[in-house]
Each structure stands twice: as structure tokens, then as C-alpha cells.
Amino acid sequence: EKREAYLMNLGVDCGFITLKQGTKQAAETLVNMLEANEARGRRRFVRAFCTSELADFNCPGENGILRGTISDISVAGMSASFQDGTIPKPGTRLKNLQLSLKGVLVILNGIVIGGHDDTSAGSLRVVMFEPVSLSDDKRGKIRVFIRRALQTLFNAELAGS
Numbered sequence: 001e002k003r004e005a006y007l008m009n010l011g012v013d014c015g016f017i018t019l020k021q022g023t024k025q026a027a028e029t030l031v032n033m034l035e036a037n038e039a040r041g042r043r044r045f046v047r048a049f050c051t052s053e054l055a056d057f058n059c060p061g062e063n064g065i066l067r068g069t070i071s072d073i074s075v076a077g078m079s080a081s082f083q084d085g086t087i088p089k090p091g092t093r094l095k096n097l098q099l100s101l102k103g104v105l106v107i108l109n110g111i112v113i114g115g116h117d118d119t120s121a122g123s124l125r126v127v128m129f130e131p132v133s134l135s136d137d138k139r140g141k142i143r144v145f146i147r148r149a150l151q152t153l154f155n156a157e158l159a160g161s
Contacts, residue, residue, distance in 0.1 A: 047074035048149035
């Protein structure tokens with residue numbers, strides 16, 4: 001019934017793996033399937049796209065407080081749009097960067113490594129988080145936010161189809 005619902009009714013291009021044979025065999029089946037499909041991605045971190053209602057940030061800068069919205073985030077870094085024309089240059093260290101992830105505050109340090117100007121989101125900058133400023137608790141908070149953001153997106157996609 002599930003196969004027919006996904007393949008025929010929803011038109012989802014997918015396959016099925018039976019997982020009833022036990023944990024070890026299921027893991028082996030999944031690894032073989034990934035190898036067969038050459039799923040060797042280079043991405044090491046899962047990221048979530050954000051809206052201004054979900055995630056924003058602020059930090060002290062040379063000319064006052066820098067503020068902006070987060071476009072996407074992972075535990076390694078984020079891409080962000082800065083407000084008020086205050087756009088830091090690549091190599092700028094952002095100390096005490098306060099991320100507000102749907103009401104959850106995470107304070108860490110980051111370094112601007114580059115970006116694009118004149119995008120639809122304004123001037124976008126990529127900020128990598130300094131690993132020494134990330135505790136397990138902070139990583140956990142970011143991961144929970146990513147999981148919830150992706151689940152919300154997934155639910156919206158299912159409701160729209």
C-alpha cells in the first residue's frame with residue numbers, strides 16, 4: 001500500500017529497502033545501496049535554510065552593534081545578511097557573536113571568510129565559527145535548531161503536495 005501511495009499517487013521518484021531483517025543486515029543493505037548510487041558527498045555538515053523570523057544575529061563591531069539575518073546555518077558556520085550597510089570584510093573576526101535561533105541564544109566567535117554582494121538577500125557573507133568557541137552544548141543547540149527547521153520545511157513540502 002505504501003509503495004503504491006508514494007509511486008503512483010504522489011509520483012515520488014524513489015526506491016524501497018526492507019528493514020525487517022535486523023539491524024546488522026539493514027545497515028549492510030543501506031551501505032550497499034549508497035555505494036551502488038555512488039553517494040559519496042563531500043558535505044560534512046548538514047545545514048538548514050533560515051528565514052528572518054527564525055534566525056538572526058548581532059555582535060559588537062568597530063562602529064557599533066552589527067545586526068542581520070541568517071540565511072543558512074550549520075554547526076560549522078553560516079551565511080548571513082548584515083543590516084544598515086555595515087558589511088565586514090573577509091578576515092574580520094566577530095567576537096561574541098550572538099545567534100538567536102528561534103528564541104534560543106548561542107554565543108560564539110566567527111570569522112568572515114567571504115561573500116557575495118548584490119544578491120536578492122543583499123550583501124551575503126559567509127561566517128565560519130571558531131571551533132574553540134563551540135562547546136558541545138552550543139553544537140547541540142544549533143543541531144536542534146537545524147533539525148526543527150528541516151522538519152518544518154519537510155512538513156510544509158508534504159502538506160503542499
